[in-house]
Amino acid sequence: MDTSFVERRPDGRTKTLDTRQYTLGYSEGEFKRLQLQGDFVRDLTEDVLRRAGLKQGMHVLDLGCGVGDVSLLAGQLVGPSGSVLGIDRSQDAVEAAERRAVEAGQCYWVRFASADLASFVPERKFDAIIGRLVLMYLREPAETLRRLAGFLRPGGIVAFQEMSMPFARSVPTTPLFTQVLGWIVRAFARTGFETDMGGKLFSTYLAAGLPVPQMISGARVEGGGESLGFEYIAQTVRSLIPAMERTGITTAAEIGIDDLADRLREEAVAHGACIMFPPMTGAWICSQQ
Known part of the structure; x- marks a missing residue:
């Protein structure tokens, strides 16, 4: 995958951008978006973790934990007789995750650390290694696995x-939804990240030398004006605005972020539209394999 993008300056000169940074950034707004995302797809993730066999007493490593949603979910499954270590490259995200663990009463067995996945060396062995929406950001996901x-x-x-x-x-x-989806997909693609990692999980496991995984795919499907999905889409776009402007996809003025969620909602309601969110594919190798 090409991980560079050439930016043309107003004076006509060009420079190659460093595109391996996390596309969505590390702002407080992004951390709130991650929590919204965690709530939005929680059931889909819990289903995968339960199918994979997470249970009481297990010791779990969560890669790319962000603000801790998957770590805290895993913490509920393994309980205080187990443990979860969530790691993320962002110290700010780790600190947010630690605060949430305290609020959830899980801080004694769910812990977090700031580390780069490419060089992280744990001090112990684990019963499970898990992650959600993290392999798509890695240069060599199979090698990391x-x-x-x-x-x-x-x-x-x-x-x-x-x-x-x-x-x-x-x-x-519908036109606005189609336009916004195009902006999001192009922003990830142009900054060098995988937009269909779900479809590539199977080959990634095999390339990592792992057994053939069991897999399942599911998606949130929403309709009506009460869906949180419109806010989730808008907050994703908000976090992507710097990348969209940097790579020439669109501008903040064209996006109109302040009322984007309302416009998406009004369009869907006016057309009686059903919004089918991106499929979330889970892959796992179980202790029985």
Whole structure:
């Protein structure tokens, strides 16, 4: 995948952008968006973790934990007799996750650390390695899985969930939703990240030297004006505005972020539209394999 993008300056000169930074940024607004996302797809993630075999007493490593949603969910499944370590490259995200663990009463067995996945070396072995929407951001996801799988106990679990962005749609097709989806997909693609990691999970597991995984795919499907999905879309666009402007996709003025959620909602209601969000695909190898 090409991970560079050439920016043309007003004076005609060009420079190559560093596109391996997290596309959505590390703002307080992004952290709130991550929590909204966590609430929005929680059931889909919990289903994958339960199918994978997470249970009381297990010790779990959560890669790319962000503000802690998946770590806290795993913490509920393993309970205080187990443990979860969530790692993320952003110290600010880790601090937000730690505060949430305290608020949830899980801080004694769900902990967090700031680390780069490319060089992270845990001090112990785990019963499970998990992650959601993290492999899509890695330059070599299979190599990362191969390396970290070495820190699994025999018969351990590897469970990841990734999305397939291009498969989101509105039925019937509506112009604003189509435009916004195009902005989002292009922003990730132009900044060098995988927009269909869900579709590539199977081959990634095999390339990592892991057994053939079990897999399942599911998606949120929303209709009507009460859906949180419109705010989720708008907040995703808000976090992507710097990347969209930097890569020439669109501008903040064209987006009109302040009322984007309302306009998406009004369009969907006016057309009686069903919004089919990106499929979330889970893949896991179980302790029985």
